[in-house]
Amino acid sequence: MFAGRSLMAVVKAGAYGHGLEPLANFLNEQAADLAFFGVANVGEARRIRAAGIETPIYILGPSLANERAEIVAQRWTACLSSLEEAHDFNRLAGATGQKLAVQIALDTGMGRGGFTPETLSAGWSELVALPFLSIEGIGSHLPSADEDEEFTRQQFAQFREIVDLLQTTHPFRWVHLANSAGLLGYPPANCNLARPGLMLYGISPLRDQQSRLRPVMKLMSRVTLIRTLPAGHGVSYGREFVTARPTRVATVGIGYGDGYPRRVSGNHADVWIRGARFPIIGRVTMDQLLVDVTDGEVSEGDEVEVFGPNILASEVAEKAGMITWEIFTGIAPRVVRIYREPSLGSP
Numbered sequence: 175m176f177a178g179r180s181l182m183a184v185v186k187a188g189a190y191g192h193g194l195e196p197l198a199n200f201l202n203e204q205a206a207d208l209a210f211f212g213v214a215n216v217g218e219a220r221r222i223r224a225a226g227i228e229t230p231i232y233i234l235g236p237s238l239a240n241e242r243a244e245i246v247a248q249r250w251t252a253c254l255s256s257l258e259e260a261h262d263f264n265r266l267a268g269a270t271g272q273k274l275a276v277q278i279a280l281d282t283g284m285g286r287g288g289f290t291p292e293t294l295s296a297g298w299s300e301l302v303a304l305p306f307l308s309i310e311g312i313g314s315h316l317p318s319a320d321e322d323e324e325f326t327r328q329q330f331a332q333f334r335e336i337v338d339l340l341q342t343t344h345p346f347r348w349v350h351l352a353n354s355a356g357l358l359g360y361p362p363a364n365c366n367l368a369r370p371g372l373m374l375y376g377i378s379p380l381r382d383q384q385s386r387l388r389p390v391m392k393l394m395s396r397v398t399l400i401r402t403l404p405a406g407h408g409v410s411y412g413r414e415f416v417t418a419r420p421t422r423v424a425t426v427g428i429g430y431g432d433g434y435p436r437r438v439s440g441n442h443a444d445v446w447i448r449g450a451r452f453p454i455i456g457r458v459t460m461d462q463l464l465v466d467v468t469d470g471e472v473s474e475g476d477e478v479e480v481f482g483p484n485i486l487a488s489e490v491a492e493k494a495g496m497i498t499w500e501i502f503t504g505i506a507p508r509v510v511r512i513y514r515e516p517s518l519g520s521p
């Protein structure tokens with residue numbers, strides 16, 4: 175799936191809410207061609223090292239000046255956005271007497287960090303002359319690979335052009351551009367490193383590519399109570415839902431306090447019980463939500479898949495007007511994480 179590219183496993187935000195240490199350990203043992211863990215900041219880098227994992231770490235975001243000495247001492251890979259940053263890292267590396275491997279962030283349209291093509295071309299000779307930096311890679315980021323194909327194709331072309339030009343005099347060890355949507359929806363360009371986040375967790379940002387993946391997280395709860403309400407009875411806060419018929423209502427022990435989005439309320443979201451879909455009715459509350467189980471065989475104590483292989487997290491996100499990244503990273507600490515070895519292989 176990564177077309178011969180090595181892997182930067184993006185595990186920021188607690189491995190997208192899946193749990194940083196367990197996922198990093200698993201990927202470290204199982205992922206082929208794992209070159210880096212991609213994290214957001216030094217806090218996450220520390221946690222990976224504290225878990226005893228020695229895989230190289232790439233810090234995706236900019237660092238604060240007072241974090242740089244630690245980055246240098248730990249030999250984490252920073253991506254540079256400015257000459258000032260480069261000079262500072264060069265000075266700190268010089269103090270250790272050892273060259274530091276860094277990478278260049280190139281802004282081809284994301285507008286969040288990196289050198290613009292103009293600032294990079296103006297600063298390039300100064301950058302490569304810094305004696306204690308070894309510029310071993312270059313990367314850029316796609317802001318709309320799942321929304322705007324034309325712009326994304328232009329970005330691929332611009333990235334390739336700039337990198338190919340630089341490589342005539344400065345071969346990079348690592349060249350990388352694509353996030354999940356870029357990897358699933360576009361040809362590999364001139365890159366040798368893939369930076370998947372969401373797809374590592376089994377959800378495709380491109381709906382038509384979902385069959386290539388299998389969701390990693392299953393969010394489960396249980397039916398805690400079943401009651402039959404007469405027609406004309408309100409269900410949940412605001413009484414936005416009123417029963418139109420005598421209705422068997424299952425209470426499920428999960429709510430927005432667990433990170434299940436309250437905003438699905440009224441948008442026809444389903445849960446999965448005993449092999450079938452059932453609709454959520456009324457507003458999602460903090461600890462509980464309500465499901466119409468009139469048309470099925472459901473009992474108190476039954477397991478409920480809130481999302482997972484049958485109800486995709488991306489479906490919940492869509493019903494809530496959110497994105498899957500928010501759903502995953504919003505799962506609250508009170509949800510108990512249970513880790514099972516997956517059966518590896520094709521989905």
Ligand SMILES: *Cc1c(COP(=O)(O)O)cnc(C)c1O
Pocket residue numbers: 184186234315352353354355369370371372373379
């Ligand atoms: C988060 C992030 C990724 C991963 O993005 P997905 O869309 O989740 O695959 C890749 N690159 C950078 C720079 C990121 O910040």
